[in-house]
Amino acid sequence: MKMFKKILIIIPIVCGIIFFVVMKKNKKPPVRLENKERVQTVRVIPLEKMTVVPRVITYGYVEADRTWQAISEVSGKIVWVNKNLKKGYFLKKGEILFKIDTTTYGLAESRGVADLMSVDARLKELEQSRKNTGRLLAIEKKSLASAGQELKRKRELFENEYISSSDLEKEERSFLTHQTAMNNLQNKLDLIPSQKKALLAQKKSGESIVTERRLDVARTEIRVPFDSRLSVVNIELHQFASAGTVLVEAESVDRAEIPVFLTPKSFMTLMPGKSGTGTGTIPDMESLRQAIGITARVRLPLDDEMPIEWDGTFSRISESLDLKTGAITIYISVDNPYENVIPGKRPPLVTNMYVEVELRGRPVSDRFVIPRSTVHDKKVYISTPENRLEIRSVEVESYMENLAVLSHGLKEGETLVLSDLIPAVEGMLLKSVEAVDILKDLKHQALGEAR
Numbered sequence: 081m082k083m084f085k086k087i088l089i090i091i092p093i094v095c096g097i098i099f100f101v102v103m104k105k106n107k108k109p110p111v112r113l114e115n116k117e118r119v120q121t122v123r124v125i126p127l128e129k130m131t132v133v134p135r136v137i138t139y140g141y142v143e144a145d146r147t148w149q150a151i152s153e154v155s156g157k158i159v160w161v162n163k164n165l166k167k168g169y170f171l172k173k174g175e176i177l178f179k180i181d182t183t184t185y186g187l188a189e190s191r192g193v194a195d196l197m198s199v200d201a202r203l204k205e206l207e208q209s210r211k212n213t214g215r216l217l218a219i220e221k222k223s224l225a226s227a228g229q230e231l232k233r234k235r236e237l238f239e240n241e242y243i244s245s246s247d248l249e250k251e252e253r254s255f256l257t258h259q260t261a262m263n264n265l266q267n268k269l270d271l272i273p274s275q276k277k278a279l280l281a282q283k284k285s286g287e288s289i290v291t292e293r294r295l296d297v298a299r300t301e302i303r304v305p306f307d308s309r310l311s312v313v314n315i316e317l318h319q320f321a322s323a324g325t326v327l328v329e330a331e332s333v334d335r336a337e338i339p340v341f342l343t344p345k346s347f348m349t350l351m352p353g354k355s356g357t358g359t360g361t362i363p364d365m366e367s368l369r370q371a372i373g374i375t376a377r378v379r380l381p382l383d384d385e386m387p388i389e390w391d392g393t394f395s396r397i398s399e400s401l402d403l404k405t406g407a408i409t410i411y412i413s414v415d416n417p418y419e420n421v422i423p424g425k426r427p428p429l430v431t432n433m434y435v436e437v438e439l440r441g442r443p444v445s446d447r448f449v450i451p452r453s454t455v456h457d458k459k460v461y462i463s464t465p466e467n468r469l470e471i472r473s474v475e476v477e478s479y480m481e482n483l484a485v486l487s488h489g490l491k492e493g494e495t496l497v498l499s500d501l502i503p504a505v506e507g508m509l510l511k512s513v514e515a516v517d518i519l520k521d522l523k524h525q526a527l528g529e530a531r
Contacts, residue, residue, distance in 0.1 A: 117509050122499040124463050124512040125519045129492050130449055133528045134349050134441035135480050139381075140340040142433040144331030145413060148308065152321045153299040156180035161317045164310075170333065171304045177328055180300035180321055185293055192290035199283040206279065210272045217265040224258040231255045302327070309333050311431070336417040336429045337395065338378060340437050341407035349478045350374055350441035365396050372397075372441075376412045378429070379436040388426055390414045392437065412437055440528060447477070448486040449526040451518070454498055455484050461497035461504060462490075469497070469508045483525055 160179040164171060171177070234251040237243045312329035321327060351372065376392030391414070398409035417429030429435070454460055455476060462470040474489035490496075498515055501508075 119509050119511050120469075120499075120501060121511040121513060122461075122463070122497050122501070123515040123518070124495045124497055125515055125522075127448055127450075127490050127492055127494045127496050128519075129446050130523055130526050131443050131445045132447045132449055132480075132485055132526045133443050134478065134485075135528055136342060136346045136350060136439045137481065138340040138342060138346075138437050138439065140338045140412075140435065140437055142417075142429055142431055142435060143337050143339065144311075144431055145335035145337045146306065146332035147311075148305055148330045148332075149326050150177060150302050150328035150330070152180070152302075152323055152325050152327055154180060154185065154296050155323045156182075156184065156300060156321060158315055158317055158319050158321055161315070165313060165315075165328070167310050167313050169310050171308055171310065171330070173304055173306050173308075175304045177302045177304060178315060179302075182297050182300045185296040185300065189290060189293035189297060192286060192293050196283060196286045196290060199279055199286060203276065203279050203283070206272060206276055210269065213265055213269045213272070217262065217269060220258060220262040220265055224255070224262050227251075227255040227258045304330065307333050331431060333418055334416065336414045336431075338392070338412045338414070338435060338437055339398075339409050340412060340439075341402065341405065341409055342439075343407055344401075347408050347410075349480075350439055368397065369394055374410075375440045377438045377440075378412065378414055379438065380427070381434070381436045390417065390429055394439075410439070412439075438528075443527075446487070447526075448490050449522050450484050450486065450496055451498060451522070452479060452482045452484045453500070454496060456500075456504075460490070461499075461501060463495040463497050463510050463512050467510045467512060469501070469504065469506060469510055471504060471506050481525075483522070 157180065158178050159181045160176075162171070162175065162177050165177055231251050231254075234243060234248050238245065238248045308330035310328060310330050312326075314325070315321060315327040372394065374394040376394060378390040378392045380388040382388065392412040393415070395411040395413040397411070401408060414429055420426060421428050427433075450460065455474070458476065459471050459473050462472050464470050472489065474486055477485045477487050479485070495512065497510070497512075498518060
């Protein structure tokens with residue numbers, strides 16, 4: 081039994097020695113592996129010059145192009161109102177909004193007309209008085225001439241002592257009486273033109289008062305000056321309206337306006353590359369619009385597949401920069417914002433609606449358009465003809481959404497690497513896979529045909 085146990089111990093040891101000797105005899109030297117360079121697979125596109133439409137996306141709130149306040153020019157009780165005099169209702173140009181009681185102003189007009197009639201009667205009376213005075217003056221002149229001849233004859237008789245001095249004095253008094261009467265008539269006749277002038281002035285003043293009273297009567301009827309939509313209503317039937325009070329506010333419906341804000345750099349992106357020579361005169365807004373050449377598209381920022389859009393027009397630019405932000409304010413107009421309304425699908429462009437505005441400048445040619453993601457801290461990755469990575473510095477002219485526009489630093493026909501290499505090592509070996517779909521999409525986006 082003891083011998084058997086010793087054999088069991090020795091057998092594994094012997095087997096191990098035999099296995100070690102066999103392995104040592106069959107040992108092979110280590111295989112030397114060749115050092116292969118790592119290849120990075122990347123997506124690439126060939127660089128092509130193309131035409132670019134500069135675009136800037138901004139946002140703003142819709143405003144009415146024109147607003148109107150119905151301010152009462154006269155005071156009085158409201159005696160009639162339009163049935164549509166409610167906030168949000170549409171009214172046509174010339175429709176009457178409300179009427180103010182005309183009793184007070186009508187009575188004032190009647191008093192003025194009566195005063196004018198009184199002045200006209202006095203003018204007729206004065207004219208008749210002028211005619212009568214003229215006739216009396218003619219008669220008095222004849223009587224004075226006769227009295228003068230009689231006085232001359234009495235003086236001759238007195239000198240020849242045919243009459244007494246008392247008779248001569250009596251004749252002289254008669255002559256003086258006729259002369260005084262003639263002078264009084266002449267003075268009365270001379271005063272008639274000035275009296276007539278005073279009456280005519282009084283008549284003119286009365287006519288002005290009557291015209292003013294008639295205007296007051298006309299002001300009691302308030303009409304809409306243009307097609308509009310009511311935004312504020314502060315009056316009701318039988319209420320008293322005080323002069324100078326804002327009773328109704330309305331907004332035009334033929335045009336809407338959207339003020340948007342741009343940084344000076346964004347605004348310069350939309351400007352044409354070549355500007356005309358200045359004339360030295362103050363330009364008008366139409367000349368500025370033609371020189372800048374901005375067009376616009378207004379969109380309602382919804383998640384629907386079919387965007388809701390309106391054609392916009394560059395209307396004007398603000399006279400100054402915003403003090404807080406330094407931004408430029410540009411006003412975009414949209415004609416007929418209530419047209420083509422489809423309930424539940426296409427709403428109208430109403431006041432205070434938040435919208436997206438895409439501004440477009442004139443097309444610019446000979447530009448490289450690349451995805452914005454391919455610009456890494458003002459550097460791009462280029463695949464050389466030897467399929468090696470070249471890291472090249474570039475200067476970006478502008479950014480548009482997910483695009484970068486370059487005019488210098490690249491050459492047509494070179495290969496741009498789209499993939500983001502981590503790490504990006506200058507000269508590393510690349511395996512290029514051309515992304516044809518990306519290049520087609522870039523061409524469409526450069527022209528603004530796709531978003």
